[in-house]
Amino acid sequence: MMRAFLPLALASATLASLPAGTPSQVAAALRRAAPAGDRVEVTEYRPTLPQGCAVDRAEVPQAVTASGRVPVHLEGRLGSGQGCDGWAWARVRVVAPVLVTSRSLREGEPLAGAVATEQRELVPGRLSLSELAPEVVASRPLPAGQLLEEKDLRYGPPPGEPVVIVIQMGSLRVEEPGRAIPCVRDRACALTPAGKRVEGTWQGGRLFVSSP
Secondary structure (H helix, E strand, C coil): CEHHHCCCCCCCCEEEECCCCCCHHHHHHHHHHCCCCCEEEEEEEEEECCCCCEEEEEECCCCCCCCEEEEEEEEEECCCCCEEEEEEEEEEEEEEEEEEECCCECCCCECCCCEEEEEEECCCCCCEECCCCCCCEECCCECCCCECEHHHEECCCCCCCEEEEEEEECCEEEEEEEEEECCCCCCEEEECCCCCEEEEEEECCEEEEECC
């Protein structure tokens, strides 16, 4: 499963460091915005507030899923009791458990038993993985220690290879030949002899398709 689909567990993220002068409310907001199991390190905090505004509330308007600059909305009170608000930039470094290859792999080789979990920094624009389907294989040669991304995985044989399509229609089960074609994440696809595109799950060397 990709990290992008992990649910936010608001109290489960940890804050590893906090620059001096950063309000505790900002720390709490960053924890709420980060997924479960992640470690958020704040390396810089730059607020823009009216003079004398004491922060008593902070909100992060977006999920914190990778290192970078994060906007934080601030609200507070002046000494007179009047409300005040502003914004801040928090520069964060996000470290999380991800899957990496524990040994080198050839194209088409199963990843089962060849991956390990490591703590790595999450770089913007890269969707790392935290779980794998049991029959996924390497889409290309992979070195040991490779951070796994969706592009590194394939479900089923390479495009153009023959496959057995199993179509389940209630209690009726039909098998027919087909040829593998490119597919979307976590799925396998094929063309039937009639040229129809089908999509399903890859199990035990066959493409299983459910039909209403």
